[in-house]
């Protein structure tokens with residue numbers, strides 16, 4: 001189970017997230033007006049900080065993930081190549097053609113396409129097969145707020161809606177949307193899905209002042225990585 005935490009803006013953030021057990025660290029580039037937006041130079045510096053972080057022997061250093069709303073695949077690839085970032089998270093409403101262009105331009109990248117879910121409706125539902133044909137490696141299910149806000153909504157998804165969408169796709173998926181240590185039991189069936197690969201968190205990874213909190217992140221990791229108890233059959 002992978003734990004991704006989103007929105008690092010400093011080497012200290014990277015160190016806190018790595019020590020707390022994040023496998024993937026989201027770095028924003030091309031999120032206009034976003035509080036964690038990074039210039040291309042800062043993106044490269046923090047991606048390097050992720051890769052060179054000293055973690056325990058049992059765990060590899062966290063993988064940097066470029067999180068972007070950019071609609072231009074050339075701009076995404078330029079930033080990713082310059083920073084050496086091989087995981088690309090398309091968090092906007094980029095169409096399947098953008099995924100295809102990224103995979104053509106750099107076949108080794110892992111493309112994570114966000115599917116935006118509001119209630120029981122997924123905006124990308126009619127395009128799922130197109131996104132898969134275009135080369136999407138991993139889908140990320142995230143909630144859109146009632147006001148239409150995208151990313152870091154703290155809004156949870158209905159597990160039934162998640163499972164239904166999982167069945168409409170064939171690729172691995174990450175779960176986002178208000179994920180916390182406390183709500184893991186609600187998603188028991190989701191975590192048991194054979195293509196569930198992990199969770200992506202922002203709001204619950206932070207303290208009241210908005211700073212990343214190692215205790216909270218550690219708690220999320222412990223709860224979501226725990227193997228559910230299996231009833232013994234007599």
Ligand SMILES: O=C(O)c1ccccc1N[C@@H]1O[C@H](COP(=O)(O)O)[C@@H](O)[C@H]1O
Nearest residue numbers: 006151152153154176177178201202203
């Ligand atoms: O973290 C953000 O603010 C953000 C901004 C723009 C694009 C993506 C963003 N993060 C994504 O938000 C969800 C998690 O949010 P939460 O736990 O519900 O607060 C996750 O997909 C992040 O990648």
